[in-house]
Amino acid sequence: MSEKKELYTLAAQQLTEFMKGKITRKTPERFEILRVVCQISGIFSIDELQEEMEKKATFKVSRVTLFNTLKLLEEAKLVIKHCLSRAALYECCVTPHPMICLVCEQCGKIRKLESSKIENWLSEQKCKQFVITQPVLYFHGLCRSCMVKNSIKNRKTKTKTKIQKK
Numbered sequence: 184m185s186e187k188k189e190l191y192t193l194a195a196q197q198l199t200e201f202m203k204g205k206i207t208r209k210t211p212e213r214f215e216i217l218r219v220v221c222q223i224s225g226i227f228s229i230d231e232l233q234e235e236m237e238k239k240a241t242f243k244v245s246r247v248t249l250f251n252t253l254k255l256l257e258e259a260k261l262v263i264k265h266c267l268s269r270a271a272l273y274e275c276c277v278t279p280h281p282m283i284c285l286v287c288e289q290c291g292k293i294r295k296l297e298s299s300k301i302e303n304w305l306s307e308q309k310c311k312q313f314v315i316t317q318p319v320l321y322f323h324g325l326c327r328s329c330m331v332k333n334s335i336k337n338r339k340t341k342t343k344t345k346i347q348k349k
């Protein structure tokens with residue numbers, strides 16, 4: 184079995200377990216969305232998930248179903264919702280593990296930072312009267328492409344003011 188398939192099997196078990204005794208129905212759409220979510224590596228938006236669904240899903244799902252299922256997967260702790268940029272971003276996370284995210288304040292993109300040193304530190308953290316279920320650390324700043332864009336913009340305005348001065 185491939186890694187992604189194994190991840191889906193585990194996630195599907197957890198979702199079935201989560202839905203036991205709940206009013207929510209165990210629809211095939213939900214499991215199909217979960218299957219596609221498990222295949223995406225990294226952070227994704229609802230638009231990107233819709234694109235992936237069109238490519239990989241065996242049947243069509245409405246945007247409302249996508250939205251509601253993401254909410255359900257979030258409650259089932261199978262997906263993390265990053266509410267930092269203009270639009271909400273999601274990430275498949277079947278087994279909780281520490282993560283470090285770099286958030287660009289200009290374009291809103293989130294990139295992952297791999298650092299075993301910080302990850303280890305994160306997993307060791309304990310709080311009084313608070314149980315940490317998912318340690319996530321966010322760094323806010325500027326991404327490389329936005330930095331390049333800004334420097335080009337700055338150069339253009341500088342040359343403009345120079346021309347105006349002459």
Ligand SMILES: [Zn+2]
Nearest residue numbers: 287290326329
């Ligand atoms: Zn950026």
